[in-house]
Amino acid sequence: MTMVTALRRYPVKSMLGEALTEVAVTARGLHGDRTAAVVDATGAVGSAKHPRKWGRLLDCRAALGEPVTVGLPDGTALFVGDPELDARLSKLLGREVSVSDDPSRGGVLEREVPAYEGGLPEVLRSTARTDGTGATVTSGGVAAGTFFDYGAVHLVTTASLARLRAARPASDFDPLRFRPNLVVDAAGVPGFPEDAWVGARLRVGGALFRVTVPTPRCALPGLAQAGLPADPDVMRTVAREHRVPVGRLGRLSCVGVYLEVLEPGTVRLGDVVTVQPSP
Known part of the structure; x- marks a missing residue:
């Protein structure tokens, strides 16, 4: 039986999030997910x-509330909208930043070009540049009207993580590294079962999704986070074991899939996941 074993949301983009037992899924994704983001003076x-x-x-953790609360590395908890939070984050990051809850302004997303194969679409290679940090980066935009990179909901299966763990036992392929919204246990299914779901519909509790594309990975899963150590071999293993076609972008290193919400509803831990062929 295929079922939901973990639910997570991330109220502030790129901060640690929170585990849930149930969540309302709206047309834009999980309620409260990526409702805010940190932005700098350049619009990044x-x-x-x-x-x-x-x-x-x-190193920061966000929790949904009225308003969203951010826990800082020193243990201080401040609300989004508090000028002190902006000041503390500016000190942490070494430049002036603020927390925005208005995705309608859009914004630039910068991605460091990873050293491993399959981490950058060939069509973007000519746009890469070296910025002030010394990193080679490419730039794009957030999905219209949101702070998402692309998909509204991200799903990872335990089978995919087990397959990667078998290829590199010395590394910890904890799902937290991949920042999924849904972790799904595809019991008894080997390999990367979600590859076969692209284009299909998934009924999960009261919500219905369409699987859109595999999720290309960047360097983020190999970073230290949530008590997990930095481990560049995490993404080297993904690049070696699982490069798959992603639309017109070519073969990329992927873990998990993005979902589009077709019918809003409530999703709970333990909900059965039913794969329905595309109509």
Whole structure:
């Protein structure tokens, strides 16, 4: 039986999030997910996909509330909208930043080009540049009207993580490294079962999703986060074991899939996941 074994949301983009037992899924994704983001004076949206610039965000933890609360590395908890939070984050990151809950402004997303194969679409290679941090980066935009990179919901299966763990037993392929919204146990299914779900519909509790594309990975899963040590072999293993076609972007290193919400509803731990062929 395929079922949900973990639910997570991340109220502030690229900060650690919170575990849930149930969540309302809206047309834009999990309620409260990526409702805010840290932005700087250049219009860049804080993303640990550029770790030299934004990696310290992974030392912070956000929880949904009225308003969202951010726990800082020193244990201080401050609300989004409090000028003191902006000041503390500016000191942490070494430049002036603020927390925005208005995704309508759009913003630039910067991604560090990884050293491993399959980490950068060939169509973007000519746009890469070296920025002030010394990193080679590419730039794009957030998904319209959101702080998401692309998909509204991200799913990872335990089977995929087990397959990677078997290929590299010395590394910890904890699902937290991949920042999924849904972790699904595809019992008894070997390999990367979600590859076969692209284009299909998934009924999960009261919500219905369509699987859109595999999820390309950046350097982020190999960073230190949530008590997990830095481990560049995590993504080297993904690049070696699982490079798959992603639309017109070519074969990329992927773990998990993105989902589009077709029918909002409530999802709970233990909900059965039913794969329905595309109509």
